[in-house]
Amino acid sequence: MNASRVVAITGGARGIGKATAAAFLRAGARVAVGDIDAALVEKTAAELTEVGGRNVCGLPLDVTSRASFAAFLDAVEDRLGPVDVLVNNAGIMPTGRFTEESDEMTDRMVAINLVGVLTGSKLGALRMTGRGGHIVNVASLAGVGAFPGLATYCATKHAVVGFSEVLHLELAAQGIAVTAVLPGLVRTDLSAGNSTPAWIRAIGEVEPEDVASAIVSAAGGRRVTVTVPRVFGGTLRTMSVLPVRARHWLEHATHADTAFTDVDAGVRRRYHDRLRS
Numbered sequence: 001m002n003a004s005r006v007v008a009i010t011g012g013a014r015g016i017g018k019a020t021a022a023a024f025l026r027a028g029a030r031v032a033v034g035d036i037d038a039a040l041v042e043k044t045a046a047e048l049t050e051v052g053g054r055n056v057c058g059l060p061l062d063v064t065s066r067a068s069f070a071a072f073l074d075a076v077e078d079r080l081g082p083v084d085v086l087v088n089n090a091g092i093m094p095t096g097r098f099t100e101e102s103d104e105m106t107d108r109m110v111a112i113n114l115v116g117v118l119t120g121s122k123l124g125a126l127r128m129t130g131r132g133g134h135i136v137n138v139a140s141l142a143g144v145g146a147f148p149g150l151a152t153y154c155a156t157k158h159a160v161v162g163f164s165e166v167l168h169l170e171l172a173a174q175g176i177a178v179t180a181v182l183p184g185l186v187r188t189d190l191s192a193g194n195s196t197p198a199w200i201r202a203i204g205e206v207e208p209e210d211v212a213s214a215i216v217s218a219a220g221g222r223r224v225t226v227t228v229p230r231v232f233g234g235t236l237r238t239m240s241v242l243p244v245r246a247r248h249w250l251e252h253a254t255h256a257d258t259a260f261t262d263v264d265a266g267v268r269r270r271y272h273d274r275l276r277s
Contacts, residue, residue, distance in 0.1 A: 011090030034061030
């Protein structure tokens with residue numbers, strides 16, 4: 001990625017978004033972080049000035065609102081210049097059985113995790129037309145797998161993965177690249193309290209900074225999908241050729257199928273309470 005490019009990151013107040021902002025700043029970019037928590041995103045931007053000085057700003061953003069998203073991109077352009085890289089990172093991951101999930105939470109997950117990506121990608125692509133750019137959509141390994149307790153989340157991330165691949169093809173002639181980044185288990189509040197077996201954690205759990213590094217690298221290339229950690233790319237290819245029954249048997253044998261149903265209720269409740277607030 002060329003230094004001094006302008007990068008806009010959604011869901012940038014904490015977790016992967018905050019780590020990605022810091023990574024881009026260290027690479028010499030000018031960065032805007034947007035988040036629905038206006039107070040926290042301002043605090044985050046202030047903290048990031050230690051990394052990027054005046055090259056960072058925090059702005060309010062509700063990715064479920066087209067008007068809010070457009071206003072966010074307008075503000076980024078006014079403060080930093082035309083957006084070269086858009087990172088659609090905002091997302092939520094409540095856990096629980098699908099039939100026990102409230103309709104409101106289902107709708108909110110779809111609005112943030114999927115519609116927010118569609119809206120941002122369209123607005124970003126229209127602004128990049130004629131000069132090129134890169135759209136990075138943060139998906140998940142849940143976008144290519146099946147995890148009980150995450151039905152709606154998996155649905156949104158499967159959609160993001162497919163959408164990103166198609167959009168990459170549609171926009172290639174205009175010099176706009178699109179990449180889906182698929183993190184495994186990331187140590188953030190989003191996945192806290194899960195019961196993933198220790199041996200899987202040892203090979204598949206990553207820090208937000210690991211995902212951030214992959215996003216910065218992706219923004220300088222033409223890869224359509226990037227897995228974090230990269231070793232999971234080979235694992236996914238192996239799993240994809242297994243018959244469904246064999247794959248499900250393997251997931252059951254390794255207890256991967258209960259990681260988000262057999263959870264720490266207290267930890268998950270705190271995350272859910274934050275979502276509702």
